[in-house]
Amino acid sequence: MSEHTKEPWGINKTLEMVCDAAGENIKSTPENLRRIVACVNACGSIETEALESFTGRMILHSGVELWMGYCDKKEEVAELNQQRVELLALVKGFHRKLETYRNVYSGDKELRRLLDECEAAIAKENP
Secondary structure, eight states, rough: OOOOOOOOEEETTTTTEOOOSSOBBBOHHHHHHHHHHHHHHHTTSHHHHHHHHHHHHHHHHHHHHHHHHHHHHHHHHHHHHHHHHHHHHHHHHHHHHHHTTTTTTTTTTTHEEEEEEEHHHHHOOOO
């Protein structure tokens, strides 16, 4: 499937033709006509002046949205990291407490499993 001429489009005022970013007249291909009709229909209730001024703001708005999304994720990651630090501190404390019972309950498989899991989690922090 052919594609329409890439944006941005402009107006060749001398020939009263639509041109591309390089100043070349845009051919009246089926793809370009389809694009024009789709855009005109989608923007039917918007004044031309508003559309002309909106293009730059739309690009800026997209960049701002990306930045805000990044900031939100950055905060989310910071919160998750803080939770990880707190949970690791709990695991270390739990491990210390369980170690005091190692000899008392040496045959307890569940205690051994919990100690092993605590040690594995702590080892991940200090590779």
